[in-house]
Amino acid sequence: MTAGPELIAIPGPSPLPARVLNAAHRASPDIYGEDLPRVNLAVMDQLKRLAGTSAHLAPYIGNGHAGWEATTANLLDRGDAVLVLTSGHFGRSWADVVAAQGVAVERLDFGNAPPDPARLADRLARDRAGAIRAVMVCQTDTASGTLADIPAIRAAMGDHPALLVVDAIASLGCAPMRMDDWGVDVLIAASQKGLMALPGTAFVWFSDRAAARGPTGLTSPWWDWHQRAGADALWRFWGGTPPVQQIFALSEALSMILDEEGLERVWDRHARLARATWAAVDAWGGHGIALSVGDPAARAPSVTAVTLRGADRLRAWTARECGVTLGVGLGAASPADALRIAHMGHCNAGTLMGTLGAMQAGLIALRIPHGPGGLEAAAAAIAA
Structure with missing residues (x-):
């Protein structure tokens, strides 16, 4: 049944629209001409609209981990103290990356909550x-x-002088993000998830307050976000030869999100699909099957984690028999029983x-x- x-259905790289692939499927133009720099500037403006900000933006050739390192290299020095709030594998991994750069990391761990x-x-x-x-x-x-809850976290910081740094790699383009309104100082994202583009580019938005740091x-010429955000030539945005095909792909994907569907409709679509997923898992529930996050308000609209006895067997069956690939139980207490x-x-x-x-067939x-x-249950949630 796999033909x-x-x-x-893995949480990145996510499926690519045919239009985005077609936009990327072209030969490189003259990178010193006028057309590509114009498209690049338009993409930078689109990315600011997506994040809800007028802040500075530095793009990098790299993945989300590159965004992590870029942020550390521009904000912090060896021995500086930071507080990382961790709610799962990726928060803990981020803390490890920051610590490996010589920063004094304190973790405030919340388990998987x-x-x-x-x-x-x-x-x-x-x-x-x-x-x-x-x-x-x-x-x-x-x-x-x-x-x-980013606004609640910002409010909890009160008048403490610390900067608020948010990893939105798995949320931007899927969940509401209003960087300026919410008081976020640094925002990190990448191209391969909610942005519907190819893996390989990361983005860091930063406020004036962050820029002053x-x-x-730790700031090498490659990581220096001032050179990229204040670029006066195409190559300076990217620290060298630009990722030409990715720029065209991003332009198409961001136009689909911002100008055709509309950002709030995109957020609503993700929320509705998430609720349908939760409804299905709840109906299957008991018998060792449960949503990993109990509170619906605390669940992401982009990915749902499930504990399920025999999850690895189910993942193998859906891939082999149906051509459906599910995500591994990364960071779960028993990865073989999670997806x-x-x-x-x-x-x-x-x-x-x-x-x-x-999944139900499996x-x-x-x-x-x-x-x-x-x-x-999923159909009823969608119909509602």
Whole structure:
């Protein structure tokens, strides 16, 4: 049953629209001409609209980890203290990357639950000297499927001088983000998830307050975000030869998001697809099947983490028999009994129902105990 289009339901790289692939499928123009720089500038403007900001923007050739390192290299110096709020595997990995660059990292860990603003406020209240230079948090932890309440975190920081740094790699283009209105100082994202583009580019938006922090002893010419954000030539945006095909792909993808569907409609679509996914898992629930995040308000609209006995067997079956690829149980206590269902970027009710239908077929075929009516519950959620 695998002939036909493959369904990729992993939380990045996410499926690419044919239009985006077609936009990238072209020879490079003269990078010293006028056309490509004009498209590049338009993409920078689109990215600011996407993030809800008029702040500075530095693009990098790299993935989300490159965005992490770029932020550290521009904001912090060896020995500086930061507080990282962790709610899953990726928050912990980010803390490790920052620590490996010589920064003094303190982790405020919340297991696989979203950060508690009250705990953050209490910790910052005890930092009377203002030694903590930044508070760092993933809006969505891609492994646990949690959604952090960024406005509440900003409010909990009060008048503490720390900068608020947000990883929106798995949330931008899927969940609301209003960088300026919410008081975010640094925002990090990448091209391969909600932006519906090829992997390989990362973006860091930074406020005037953040810009005033650097350069530091960690700021090399490659990482220096001032050279990129204030670029007067195409190559300076990218630290050398630009990723030509990616620029055209991003232009097409961002036009689809911002100008055709509309950003608030995009957010609403992701929220509705997430609710349909949760409805299916709840119906299958019991029997060792459960959503990893109990509170619906704390669940990400882009990816759903599930505990499910025999998850690895189910993942193998859906890929082999149906052509549907599910996400691994990254960071779970028992990875073999956990999986993730992505509903991010280029997806709709049809692709989601196909993914859930393959899962239900696998549960039946493998005789994995589950409750009835998963597809009906998802369909009812979509119909509502």
